[in-house]
Amino acid sequence: MKLTKDQVKKVAKLANLPLSEAEEEESAEQLSKILDYIDQLEKVDTRGVEPTYNVTGNENVMREDEIGESLSAEDALKNASKTKDGFFVTKGVFESE
Amino acid sequence: MYKPVIGLEVHVELNTKSKMFCNCSADYFGKKPNTHTCPVCLGLPGALPFINKQAIEGCLKIGLALNCTPAEESLFERKNYFYPDLAKGFQTSQYRWPLSVKGWIDIEDKSGEKKRIRINRAHQEEDTAKLMHQLGNSKTQETSNNENITGIDFNRSGVPLVEIVTEPDFTDSSQIRDYAKKLQQIFRYLGVSNADMERGDMRLEANVSVREVGNEKWDVRTGKLPPYRVELKNINSFRFMVAAVEYEIKRQIELLEAGRDDELRQETRGWDENKKITYVQRSKEEAHDYRYFPEPDLPEFRVQSSEFRIDDIKKGMPELPWMKAERFVKELGLKISDAKILTEETELADIFEKLVKIGREKEIEPKVLANYVVNQKIDLLNKDPNQIIDDIKSKSVGIISDEEELDKVCREVIDENGGLVQFYKRSLIPSGDEIKKGNPNMLNVLIGGVMRKTQGKANAGLVRKILEKLLNG
Structure with a gap:
């Protein structure tokens, strides 16, 4: 299956990845190959097989509502490229929250 | 003639002690930013979520109160999108397998008229981080710093959130208010949330379209809805929501009447309280491609299973x-x-x-x-x-102790109960006192008659005395 350039652009946008024109070409080729690879699964006969969403077989595993330790604000912010007054900082987004 | 078609989505934050998928405190309001975080709610790579049982119970209680059926099988899914309020790149939510489905709730307007609103689902998800726009860019600093930035506080990230979605059953704005108030009351009765709109514990979103009456192309009953839907979002009071819906109905009808149907689009609009209008926040087509898929890091639920004891949850309902x-x-x-x-x-x-x-x-x-x-x-x-x-x-507030007034009512009751009064008089026996004693049951019936006539406000002791005086002499 060959992905069109428009499809690649859409996927890149959804993934929030800025791609150059050359990268778009390259990604189209690579993603198409991946899809072909995955398409091999189509050959498997899955009649009568229930869909599986979780491979552990666990069900209803939950914890009690108890408060544990959190990170200090200092540790939480340690790897941020930009901070201010205890906040992580990013480029302004204008959509009101 | 046009009729509004409105559906409502209500988000409510649960008041659990800890967050949905980690042990951080969920009590974020007014706290110092980024002091209630851990690798899970910061969305750090490799962190694994762990489901809060009390949150799930809260979500199920809400579903039960809304006459929903707990799902046989339920699971969490990833709702994928990029926005700074969501560090993981997806919100852990539910889409195809919600916890509770297909319920209803009756609302009442001021005249007491009932209307049934169908509930599509009540599902569990997590809240996002809080964004502070143009942080530190106060007026005094504007000249020195006019860079637009957004600050992110992850204290709210991962707080349990329940979303309740109705069918498009609302036909006017006052029903929205009645419904929202009723839900707020239910949340508080159940004790699952403070449901304070101003604090953002409870948030409303309305999907509004209008249809022409008699236009069979768009008919709610057959599931054929108008081909567009305006989503009203980010409105933090009942009053503003009602105003926004009213404005939106008017705007849409005007466009339809003017033959400008093509201007009715799938879009998200907010409410400008100063101008009293709705405005476009974003057009929906490109924004809504969430590519939901089952969350592989969380186990499935079998809600009817023994671990869950749904009957215990039912019994624990107030x-x-x-x-x-x-x-x-x-x-x-x-x-x-x-x-x-x-x-x-x-x-x-x-x-x-x-x-x-x-x-x-x-x-x-x-x-x-x-x-x-x-x-x-x-x-x-x-x-x-x-x-x-x-x-x-x-x-003696509200109690009638005025003897003259009571005497009048007593006489009325005696006149209306001639037969009983005769029997009572025959039951009188001398008691040695001045006043004879009669059958107490019969006297009580007469006292009851006086009570009915006075809406229960008569001083019962006094009524007894007056009746005895009138009948026992």
Whole structure:
């Protein structure tokens, strides 16, 4: 299956990845190959097989509502490229929250 | 003729101690930014979520109160999108396998007319981080720093959130208010959320379109809805939501009437309170491609399983407001209007019941108490119940002790119950006192007659004396 350039652009946008024109070409080729690879699964006969969403077989595993330790604000912010007054900082987004 | 077609989505934050998928405190309001975080709610790579049981129970309780069916099988899914309020790149939510499905709730307008709203689902998800726009860019600093930045506080990230989605059953804006108020009351009765709109505990979103009456292309009953839908979002009060919906209905009808159908689009609009208009926040087509898929890091639920004991959750449900009101009418003899007011909040209802108990010892009828509390707008939360009873006693508020008035009513009752009065008179026997004694059951029936005529406000002891004086001589 060959992905069109428009499809690649859409996927890149959804993934929030800025791609150059050359990268778009390259990604189209690579993603198409991946899809072909995955398409091999189509050959498997899955009649009568229930869909599986979780491979552990666990069900209803939950914890009690108890408060544990959190990170200090200092540790939480340690790897941020930009901070201010205890906040992580990013480029302004204008959509009101 | 056009008719609005409106569906509502309500988000409510649960008041659990810890977050949905980690042990961080969920009490974020007014706290220092980024002090309630861990690798899970910061969305750090490799962190694994762990489901909060009490949150799931809260979500199921909400579903049960809304007459939903708990799903046989439920699981979490990833809702994928990029926005700074979501560090993982997806929100852990539910889409195809919600916890509770297919319910309904009856709302009532001011005249008491009922309308049934169908509930599509109640599902569990997590709240996002809080964004602060143009942080530190106050007016005084504007000249030195006009860079637009957004600050992110992850304290709210991962707080349990329940989303309740209705079918498009609302046909006017007042129903939205009635519904939202009813949900708020249910959340508070269940004790699962404070449901404070201003704090953002409870948020409303409305999907509004209008259809032409008789246009069979768009018919709610056949599931054929208008081909567009305007989503009203980020509105933090009941009043503004009602105003926004009203404006939107008007705007859409005007466009349809002018033949400008093509300007009606799938889009998200907000409410500008100053200008009293709705405005476009984003057009929907490109924004909504969430590519949901099952969350592989979280196990599935079998809601009807033994671990869950859904029957225990059902048994643990409190008496809901409309049930309480009905009981007040049936057992305490209150007027339905008083019963509704007294059951608006669960705390008030509890205090009133305490009051009834004390009142009983002092021979004050629940109905008299209810009348007094409602009419005098007594602040039950801040007044000692004993004091209220004493006030009623001393002022005899609402109780008729006027002998002349009661004498008149007693005579009416005697006239209306000729047969009974004759039997009563025959039952009189000399008691040694001046006044003879008659059959007490028959006398009680007559006292009851006086009570009915005075809506239970007559001073019962006095009525007895007057009747005996009139009949026993």
